[in-house]
Amino acid sequence: MKKNLLKGIKHLFLIFVSMVFAFPFVWMIFGMFKTNNEIWQEPYKMLPDHFNFGEVFANLGALHFETYAFNSIFVGIVGSILMIFIALMFSYAIVFMDSKGMKILFWIVLGTYMLPSAVTYVPAFVILAKLKLSDTLTGLIFSNLASVFAVFWLRQSLLKMDRSYVEAARIDGASHMEIMRHVIFPLNKSAIYTVFVLTFVQQYNSYMWPSIMLKSQEKYLISQGLRQFFIQDGAYGMNWSQIMLASTVAILPIIVIFILTQKWFLTGIKEESGSK
């Protein structure tokens, strides 16, 4: 009896906590359906009068968010795949081609792990401009390619692997590329997927660096697009309902990916946390 009561209290508390964490999202969805009159009228209203989907879809067409969403998803997918590919090659060299040179290289990379990337923005922009890559998505992807975070995560996973698989493959005359494809990739799938999801989210959401280096509107990522929409509106007073619609559009792809890949998020990060 007492146990059941405790259990009930625990769930009540957790439901309250979940509401606090989820409420801004619910508020955003409600806001999307509210008209400006509804927002300003007294008494205060939490729920919109009606959920008019037709109107929301019509507003959606007027937003022209598809370019920004496409850019963000493009940079997220292409950027993450390339980033993981070169980080995996690098980690493979560090773990399985042990030598003094590799050790020094790893210490250099380790040294940059804690450093704030933001302190390099001015010179990094100058270098990009010299390479004629500023204001291009290629330049954005290229400048993000070296992910020390990915190297750390993948290196941890490679270190935990049974080395004899790689050694056996070497003795059988497999090339390094073949080992990467047929031994390393299948045995480290879980770590690779986790890193992919994390880097995708990070690139999709990124804001400061893209807003410094991307100047033409048709190249904007979704966060920049949102921001510009927010300022534009500022002059005429906030149109909260449109802003909420735009925010929902920006969040939706990430939430879908999150639900599809929650396994990698939750278990991947949890597993990793113990070995730090």
Place this chain on the structure above:
Amino acid sequence: MKPKPIIQISYTILFMIPLLLFWIIPLMMAFGISFTDWDYISPSSNFVGMDNYRYIFEDADFMRALWNTLIFAIGSILPTMMIGLGLALILYKNFKGCRLYQLVVFSPWITPTVAVSLVWSWIFEPERGLLNHFLGMLSIAPLEWLKSSDTAMFAVIIFTVWKSVGWTMLFYLGALEKVPESTYEAATLDGCNAFSKFLHITLPLISPTTFFLGIINLIASIQVYDQIQIMTQGGPGGSTTTLLYLYYQKAFQNFNMGEANAVAMIMLVIIVFLSLISTWLSKTHVHYD
């Protein structure tokens, strides 16, 4: 089997090129620029020695940004870690629905900061915002939130804690799951109550995770920018201008590259210094098994 140098180079070069071009070389350049008066537009610049550093240390705006960053860091890290650990303690034992709760608490972490900052800007809105409505229901006087220099930082901190608790919780969940059940059983036999078990078993055994999360959160909060840019633009009256926001203003609004990079170098020194201190602390206080 000795690896050939040419193979080693071919496997590492693809990573090293962008690392050098966008990390290591820019870092050195930033150091160099911080001793000049470069304005970005003119092709040449003059060496001005320590002038930029001397100037910013006498500049009230910089001192304020330093102070704001410190307040932000302490104000957001402590609640994030405590709430994260608290939720992990409730959620780490598998029970029906625990995964759903975990997902909900984690979801703010993955959403774009800009998008959720916009939602929170409305929630914090003094006239029609949700938060003041709730305060009204509890008959508490409404606050100005983001519009007043007294409460703006507090509002930004609330948002940041909401957004980052999930990540901290997830790391603690992983750490708690690895504490062996037998340790607790032994302590129960010795007559320890729940609180002393937490204090003498759980806390020491998860201390590597606490240490790791402390540094990661610290470095992230010294670089806070996105939410500040959307919610307050450093205002009102400079009350939420943090170091990185000041860097942005100096570099990309005033084109004062010398001073901006001097600010960047100071951020760098702070982070290196904190990392060294925490490494030293971890050697004396953290229990690695």
